[in-house]
Amino acid sequence: MSLRWQPALLDPAAGGGWAVVHCQQGFLRDANGVLFPRDWLKRLDLPLLSEQGLGYFDGDQVFLMELAHPVEVPDANWQGLRQFMMQDDDTERFRMLGFAAQIGTWANHHRFCGSCGNPMRQHATERAMQCESCGIHHYPRISPSMIVLVTRGDELLLARSPRFAPGVYSTLAGFVEPGESVEQCVRREVHEEVGVSIAEPSYICSQGWPFPHSLMLGFHAEYASGEIVMQPEEIEDAGWFSIHDLPALPASKxxxxxLIDLYLARRLGHPEPVLPS
Ligand SMILES: NC(=O)c1ccc[n+]([C@@H]2O[C@H](COP(=O)([O-])OP(=O)(O)OC[C@H]3O[C@@H](n4cnc5c(N)ncnc54)[C@H](O)[C@@H]3O)[C@@H](O)[C@H]2O)c1
Ligand SMILES: [Mg+2]
Ligand SMILES: [Zn+2]
Structure with a gap:
């Protein structure tokens, strides 16, 4: 099956095509969705920070207009990326918006060179920003992060961050630090966040996560030793939950x-779930 969304490097100097409009607050949408005729948008007085060629949706060229702040457009409103994820059954559209949000945020944060302070411009043949003065390149930022389900037989170790929706418990996650392997990160983060030690973690699969620019590397690990000691600030509550009595869980996508559903399926002999790509 061919995918409806295909990223590609398009020249923003060319006219025509469709555009998504993004700023820190989310995407512009109207009754027709998130794609607007690009030439029509160009006639509006938008506070444009950067324009990027993104790729093809259903074969049509799609560009991004990254704005400094949200503006009022008649019959349109702004919607955050998380809302699209929660509402959208159209996973291809969410993939496009996740990509657009990451490229927009990166382009916004790389308008000036971090080395010499001069303006940056888009590289002609790569997805990169290049300094006009010292030549340094900046590629889109991706932050590798581990996520792990720790289990003890029929029990799952789940925790709450103060950022979560009320009542929701999830697996442990954390950013990989320079110089460490993902497996070392799994052990370190589990120890930092809940104080327990784990057996050798096994890699399951990965997911690009555009909040804001993570690559989630998913693991399973059996508990080895120690009592739960929660990390102040990061972890609001943590505990062992029976597979027969689980709390509210994270969004299905x-x-x-x-990782939770896969463990339950294997433990209970049910069909295995599929991770939306
Ligand atoms: N897709 C999923 O199912 C899922 C579930 C949980 C977490 N996540 C994602 O995993 C990532 C990491 O999880 P976490 O928030 O628990 O991380 P964490 O445990 O490492 O702690 C977060 C803290 O790390 C610091 N931080 C922020 N960005 C960083 C970076 N790029 N590198 C190093 N440190 C940074 C900040 O102080 C932040 O408050 C986040 O992007 C989060 O959105 C995804
Ligand atoms: Mg964490
Ligand atoms: Zn420079």
Missing amino acids: SIARY
């Missing part, structure tokens, strides 16, 4: 939920 997340790898966190997939």
Whole structure:
């Protein structure tokens, strides 16, 4: 099956095509969706920070207009990326918007060179920003992060961050630090966040996660030793939950939920879930 959304490097100097409009607050949408005729948008007085060629949706060229702040457009409103994820059954559209949000945020944050302070411009043949003065390149930022389901037989170790929706418990996650392997990160983060030690973690699968630019590397690990000691600030509550009595869980499109559902399916002999790509 061919995918409806295909990223590609398009020249923003060319006219025509469709555009999504993004700023820190989300995407512009109207009754027709998130794609607007690009030439029509160009006639509006938009606070444009950057314009990027993104790729093809259903074979049509799609560009991104990254704005400094949200503006009022008649019969349109702004919607955050998380809302699209929660509402959208159209996973291809969410993939496009996740890509657009990451490229937009990156382009916004690389308008000036971090080395010499001069303006940056888009590289002609690569997805990169290049300094006009010192020549340094900046590629889109991706942050590798581990996510792990720790289990003890029929029990799952789940935790709450103060950022979660009320009542929701999830698997443990954390950013990989320079110089460490993902497996070392799994052990370190589990120890930092809940104080327990684990057996050798096994890799399950990965998921690009555009909040804001993570690559989630998903693991399973059996508990080895130690009592739960919660990390102040990061972890609001943590505990062992029976597979027969689980709390509210993360959104079904997340790898966190997939790792939990996969363990339950294997434990209970049910069909295995599929992680939405
Ligand atoms: N897809 C999923 O199912 C899922 C589930 C949980 C978490 N996540 C994602 O995993 C990532 C990491 O999880 P976490 O928030 O628990 O991380 P974490 O445990 O490492 O702690 C977060 C803290 O790390 C620091 N931080 C922020 N960005 C960083 C970076 N790029 N590198 C190093 N440190 C940074 C900040 O102080 C932040 O408050 C986040 O992007 C989060 O959105 C995804
Ligand atoms: Mg964490
Ligand atoms: Zn420079």
